[in-house]
Amino acid sequence: MARNVSDSDSVRRQNRGLVLGALRIQGAMSRTALAASTGLSHASITAITHDLIDQQVIAELEPAEKSDSRGRGRPATLVGFNRHIGAAALFEVDVNRARLSLVDYGGVLVDRIESPVTPTTFANAPPAVFLAERLRQLQARNPVEAAGLRRVAISVQGILDRDGDGLKWSPIAHLANRPFAHELASAFAVPVALHKRGRLLAEGARWLDPALHDASVATVFVGSTVAMGMTFRGQIMGRGDEGATEFGHMNHLPNGALCRCGMRGCIEAYASDYGVLRTAYSVPETATPAPAVPSHEYDGLIARAEAGDRAATHAFNIAGRAVGFGLSRMMAVFDPSHVLIVGPGARAFGLMQAEINAALASALVCRVNGPPQVVAHRDEKEPVFKGLLMKTLNEIDQSDIAALA
């Protein structure tokens, strides 16, 4: 049976986790503020912070001069994370780019490497070798920080297996079914976590906009792929990293346009960059999708549509319709209060908005509950990085630190 027994150990873990979580979200603060924020008593906060300081997890910050003299009583001493007790390596692997960031325990970026990815990259070098090489490079450049490496986290696109440590399918060529997570874990003797980019997008969106932090949000990425992540009242859907959220490969029209994944009628086949271009240029729906679309071509198409070009406008309408019906269908199962469109496609949001709204209007749930707020958010790189960062640091907090004796 399950071991959900609660004892003094789990109490300590929970409450230490609360303290660490509050510091992650709100940054360094006074013990009094911590008590208010977590709901713990002052006495407990004293005990917990004392332990954490003993363990060097957090430290008292130097008061910023007596400048802030707008206080009557004893001035508060802030406590905040000790940046130097650990570090994490964060990989963002994309169809055409890979980025490795080294961050410290305080969440500060230490160093970063970017490398191009081509369809042959992982055919030539095994993914584990490719990643290990870059990580070693970063370690060599930052020996001090790298010494405290506690986690490697990798953002990928595709379908993870149920344990969340293998990639069963991916739009990134030759990346699926290569056990690079395990290999990296044993090569660097550090836990390695795989995350779906869609999920991180949702996580990142929460962190970037405080208003969304506790809302139910669907974050849709539109670009060279179409992907989605969801949060439910501040909780990421799909605990662990198991299940698939392959929104882009939800069927839009039975037997419809050919998708990069090999299926037909996926939303992606209409709404991704290659799908829109194919429609705009009247290439047959069954034509094999282009392996990659230069961003200037996609931007050019947006410009033409905005200038009134019929074919381009039509292509974005079709894309909006696919995304809209996908959302409308998703809402029959899960009903977010906000929908965030991110990625290159967010720049074309104005061109798709009408069709998206029309499709949403065809959902009973929208008629009854009112439609969700659909907004576009230009930048998509930051949400993914921020999501990866916060998820990984939080992982360290809750499982390494909160459990310390």
Next chain:
Amino acid sequence: MARNVSDSDSVRRQNRGLVLGALRIQGAMSRTALAASTGLSHASITAITHDLIDQQVIAELEPAEKSDSRGRGRPATLVGFNRHIGAAALFEVDVNRARLSLVDYGGVLVDRIESPVTPTTFANAPPAVFLAERLRQLQARNPVEAAGLRRVAISVQGILDRDGDGLKWSPIAHLANRPFAHELASAFAVPVALHKRGRLLAEGARWLDPALHDASVATVFVGSTVAMGMTFRGQIMGRGDEGATEFGHMNHLPNGALCRCGMRGCIEAYASDYGVLRTAYSVPETATPAPAVPSHEYDGLIARAEAGDRAATHAFNIAGRAVGFGLSRMMAVFDPSHVLIVGPGARAFGLMQAEINAALASALVCRVNGPPQVVAHRDEKEPVFKGLLMKTLNEIDQSDIAALA
């Protein structure tokens, strides 16, 4: 901020809940078995059961004679729920029928009333009056049990509002937007909970088949409506009872057949009894759906299809296609390992199976993870009742009992 603080109180609640939960799932058992099942120490089990017995929540069972003499040491004394400390009233309100069951705290059915429901039932009598009348009738017939009434729970179809205590839309005529839950709660001075029938189906399926208890299951009801409930590794999706799981009103074909809900192209418009009949008799898709379909008519159509009738077979194929694409689309968001088809439509499962599987095959997730196991389960009344029962008793356990001083 959130009050997720853990203290000795929450520890007690959690561990008492564990004990009560084990007794719910596995029935009366010895303290040693409880220790093994919950993971708590013998000492804690002694303390907890002692308290619960003091509070009359559970009791030691009389040993069943010395007949079971296959023991060496001290014979175990079983503890089990004290049936008499409470009771719950469970309403199952359906399009054409309402049923009220009075159950005791041990989960034993005490008495039951069934009443027909017609499209005018709730137009003539306010829902609260209709329900209160029947509950009072049951109370009069069972004064002893009814004295301990702790909860009223109501199974309804439709969309609940976000708090889960109002019905915003319902296929049951004149039931939506009538605040009957609140009215009953104040009339009987007891908490009243509203549950979506689809959710209960999922909950009930877990209880009825132990193999499904911790699996990820989508339970689809096919009959006069189409509905779905989901469990994820044993957890019911959509905590609380907020979000909408209106699977039946997921769009299948843009601008498709007219649905009872007023929208067009819903799965229900193709796969429910009225949808299938409409297709079979070549009634135009835009014709207003029949308000109710007599079950013999639906069964007759199944018989004809099984006998080879072309029109009937075609209608079930269309229905299977709608359900199949609905599932395939859902799987882009959630990915269950099992799909259970229940309700009258389960009898036509053989006629729909091929189309369902074909549609599932068009989902990328199925190709990668393998398709879920789709099986039909004839009886749908028991899952709903069982789900309502267990959910309500569990509610009492966890919030009334576990929190006792």
Next chain:
DNA sequence: CATGTTTTTTCGAGCAGTGAAATTAATGCT
């Protein structure tokens, strides 16, 4: 009746949280 076996209870220890009171460290007023 003594002994072995299995179930339950008892007992003392340990741990984490809490409220109230005490302490600390500034500011403001006279």
Next chain:
DNA sequence: AGCATTAATTTCACTGCTCGAAAAAACATG
């Protein structure tokens, strides 16, 4: 400068919970 005021932290005595080990209880067997 000296003292009251204010606000942040810490200290302390106490509570409630779980746990392991040992004791007690309740039978079966030879």
